[in-house]
């Protein structure tokens with residue numbers, strides 16, 4: 001374990017909460033290894049853990065336990081929502097998403113497009129926001145099988161007005177799914193008065209483990225499963241459940257529910273994020289915030305360091321023990337600017353100079369202070385500041 005490590009990449013994954021580990025332990029190292037589908041008492045103990053977790057997740061979302069389907073991850077939940085909608089409405093050939101979806105929605109939709117489906121991607125403005133009038137104008141009651149909008153963007157943290165969007169889509173008689181993988185656990189996400197038909201979340205983004213996710217399926221909608229087999233999860237997702245992971249997810253959602261109810265969780269996240277962001281901006285200079293400053297997750301800061309190559313910055317920060325993510329992805333030797341930042345109309349240069357920092361409940365003030373110092377030192381190394389106008393260039397070292 002690296003004592004020097006400062007983990008500011010909590011939108012990528014989160015540390016498993018020690019209480020979550022304790023809640024999982026009886027199903028991993030302990031005696032409770034029974035199959036939850038088995039009819040004898042030993043199996044029923046595992047089944048009971050599943051049902052308790054289902055209740056805990058439902059309670060966090062203000063949903064009904066019967067509406068919670070356990071899956072293996074956020075990606076599976078997203079795929080299932082899309083596939084189910086297409087199977088329920090085979091005559092419909094149109095999907096609506098945003099231009100800023102995670103690849104777990106964008107990529108399956110791109111494949112469907114190559115097979116002849118029509119996919120409308122709602123545009124993002126410079127702040128990363130969608131236009132609800134555009135949404136209303138593109139949904140076709142006869143042809144749209146599903147509208148799927150990301151609740152909170154994983155790169156910028158910018159929020160979609162899901163309640164309003166879901167109302168518009170419901171009035172058109174079309175199914176509505178939201179990828180809420182980044183939102184759940186960082187903000188109150190209530191489905192009590194929300195016209196969402198399906199919603200995805202993922203355990204490892206909220207201090208549970210990797211390999212467990214949820215698809216919320218509103219009890220009044222039509223649904224067709226993707227995985228067929230033993231009929232687990234009420235026939236909606238066959239496959240023996242990851243009992244330990246699910247017990248951990250249930251516990252994590254319980255912890256987050258109490259933290260969110262007291263509002264100190266969001267406050268802790270936004271206080272540290274704002275402190276980081278404001279201090280970096282004032283000490284480093286020529287730093288821009290990507291995305292709407294208010295309408296975003298409390299834990300996410302996506303910053304453009306003008307004139308700096310983010311790849312170089314990430315290397316220096318990694319050497320200093322800081323984990324964060326670039327605004328561009330390197331594939332087959334080419335640095336591709338972020339699809340999300342580009343969709344917001346930001347230049348490739350700006351995307352290539354952008355880095356995402358994301359805090360969690362475990363981030364401390366001392367870590368933020370050290371991270372700010374490390375960012376400042378790295379930027380000093382990478383930039384030659386021209387005194388006349390404050391503009392800067394990259395020193396190619």
Ligand code: PLP
Pocket residue numbers: 011012072073074075076102104150152153154179180181182202203204213
């Ligand atoms: N959706 C969003 C918005 C995400 O940020 C992620 C993960 O980064 C996913 C979906 C995929 O979740 P998982 O890693 O559980 O498959």
